Structures are given as structure tokens and as C-alpha cells.
Amino acid sequence: MTDREHLWLRLAVDLVILTVRDGQLQVLVIERANDPYQGRMALPGGFLRAGEDLRQAAERELVEETSLDGAVLHLEQLATYGAPDRDPRGRVVSVAYLAIAPDLPIPTAGSDASRACWAPVEDVRDDLAFDHNQILRDAVERARTRLEFTTLATVFCGPTFTVGDLRHVYEVVWDVTLDPRNFSRKVVQTPGFIEPTGTRRIPPTGRPAALYRRGSAEALHPPILRASPGTDG
Structure with a gap:
């Protein structure tokens, strides 16, 4: 492949759902049931399907992997992540979404997640699969800025x-x-x-x-x- 050839890639969405629980800033995470990174904690997310827009894909993945209804959350686009080596399955570009909300229920795992839970940001921010550590850091900074303004x-x-x-x-x-x-x-x-x-x-x-x-x-x-x-x- 030359530098001038068109690049074929897959498009994905990742979700950072933040809340305050038990006196801590917590994030919704899943335990991956499949490779790559089987058994590792990660942010909910997945690949865009035919006929979906990005928001629809984000809502679907949230329901499938955690049972939480993204339609009632204020999801906002956080950033786009496209480093060449961010996913071992190939070239994957991900659009990350952020939601910050109170009183969110306990999630239930489904789809390709073997477990879904709330976890203190402090406990997981350096141990997530893919480039999700960076996505989480960016999301927390966005949340902190939102409190300023x-x-x-x-x-x-x-x-x-x-x-x-x-x-x-x-x-x-x-x-x-x-x-x-x-x-x-x-x-x-x-x-x-x-x-x-x-x-x-x-x-x-x-x-x-x-x-x-x-x-x-x-x-x-x-x-x-x-x-x-x-x-x-």
C-alpha cells in the first residue's frame, strides 16, 4: 500500500459514563468477554453497523453491554481517536461519547461483556484496555471543566x-x-x-x-x- 492509496478502516464508538457514587467519581466499565484483551476492563463500546449513525450506535452498545438506556442520557461527543496501533484487530477509529449523570442504576452485563459495573476512576484509570486510559483521562478533564463553567x-x-x-x-x-x-x-x-x-x-x-x-x-x-x-x- 502506497501513501497515496485510500485507507480502509472500521469505525467504532466508545462511551464514558461518569457519575458520583459513594462519595467518589465513578465510571461505567465492562469486563471484556472476548479477545482482544479478554478479561480486561474497558469502556463500553463497539463497531458501527450498517444503517446506524454514531449516536444510534452509542445508544445500542450501551444497552447491549450494560443494560443502561443511552436515550435518556445527555450523550455528547468527546473526541475522535485514531492512532494506527490503538486496536490490534486493525485500523479502527473511535468516536468517544461522554455522559455525566446522577442516580444511575447498577448495570447488567450483556453482549460481549462478561461483567459491567461502576468503578472509582482512581482505581481503573491506568488499567483499561485499548487506549481507554487516555479516553477516560480526557473525559474526566471535560467533566472538571464543565464544573468550572x-x-x-x-x-x-x-x-x-x-x-x-x-x-x-x-x-x-x-x-x-x-x-x-x-x-x-x-x-x-x-x-x-x-x-x-x-x-x-x-x-x-x-x-x-x-x-x-x-x-x-x-x-x-x-x-x-x-x-x-x-x-x-
């Missing part, structure tokens, strides 16, 4: 929440410890981010905490940016 974090807090609850989401996704007073000041002063309910949560011990609900804004102006290394968050 949008009100996404409130989705994980329930109908009412304290500023401490909201801070915990940021700490989990960003993998940092934030200064409570500094964070509270930024959140309260950001227009449309949160609204007071006029009620308080009274814990068994300690001081009552004011309860808030999600505000009307979807984008944060100004954004709540991650602190640079060596600065106070």
Missing part, C-alpha cells in the same frame, strides 16, 4: 442541599480539598447558581446549615475556576 454540580445534590454538599461534589470531581469559606463566598456571589430555600438542615450534632436549591442559570458568570497549583482553592 456550568451549574452541573447542582444536579448531583438533590432537590435541596447545603453549600457543603455542593462543595463535596466539586472536591470529588476535581480531586482536591477546597477551603469552605472561600468556596461558599464564590458560590453565593455567582448570579443564578443557587437560591436559598429559607429553611435549614438540622444535624444531630453541630450547627444548622442553610438549604439551597438549583438556580436558574446554566452557565456560571463568572466561572468557578480550579485553583492553580500552590494556590488556595
Whole structure:
């Protein structure tokens, strides 16, 4: 094959589904039932079929391998991955999709997956098959950026929440410890981010905490940016 000949390749989709469970940022992973990488953990995904568009393929693979309904998730294209050696079966280009959602159910394995589960990102981010470590890293960075510029974090807090609850989401996704007073000041002063309910949560011990609900804004102006290394968050 010369450099000027057309390249024949296969097109695939991979999915990064992130959620906050048990106080951790977790990702949906499967255990591969077939070669290549049989027995290794990987992101859900598979090859595009005739007559499918990319979104349809992503939804189908998610249902087949994990039983989760991609039609109800906000799937967004993350990036395209096409390194020549990314798949030992041949030249495969993959379009990766990302979804970030709360309260997702326990998955059930199917298709060419022998197991499907939620796993802490910290536990699997260096051990996935193919180039899925890189895809996961890119997805986590996208999620972290979304928290800087949008009100996404409130989705994980329930109908009412304290500023401490909201801070915990940021700490989990960003993998940092934030200064409570500094964070509270930024959140309260950001227009449309949160609204007071006029009620308080009274814990068994300690001081009552004011309860808030999600505000009307979807984008944060100004954004709540991650602190640079060596600065106070």
C-alpha cells in the first residue's frame, strides 16, 4: 500500500459514563468477554453497523453491554481517536461519547461483556484496555471543566442541599480539598447558581446549615475556576 492509496478502516464508538457514587467519581466499565484483551476492563463500546449513525450506535452498545438506556442520557461527543496501533484487530477509529449523570442504576452485563459495573476512576484509570486510559483521562478533564463553567454540580445534590454538599461534589470531581469559606463566598456571589430555600438542615450534632436549591442559570458568570497549583482553592 502506497501513501497515496485510500485507507480502509472500521469505525467504532466508545462511551464514558461518569457519575458520583459513594462519595467518589465513578465510571461505567465492562469486563471484556472476548479477545482482544479478554478479561480486561474497558469502556463500553463497539463497531458501527450498517444503517446506524454514531449516536444510534452509542445508544445500542450501551444497552447491549450494560443494560443502561443511552436515550435518556445527555450523550455528547468527546473526541475522535485514531492512532494506527490503538486496536490490534486493525485500523479502527473511535468516536468517544461522554455522559455525566446522577442516580444511575447498577448495570447488567450483556453482549460481549462478561461483567459491567461502576468503578472509582482512581482505581481503573491506568488499567483499561485499548487506549481507554487516555479516553477516560480526557473525559474526566471535560467533566472538571464543565464544573468550572456550568451549574452541573447542582444536579448531583438533590432537590435541596447545603453549600457543603455542593462543595463535596466539586472536591470529588476535581480531586482536591477546597477551603469552605472561600468556596461558599464564590458560590453565593455567582448570579443564578443557587437560591436559598429559607429553611435549614438540622444535624444531630453541630450547627444548622442553610438549604439551597438549583438556580436558574446554566452557565456560571463568572466561572468557578480550579485553583492553580500552590494556590488556595
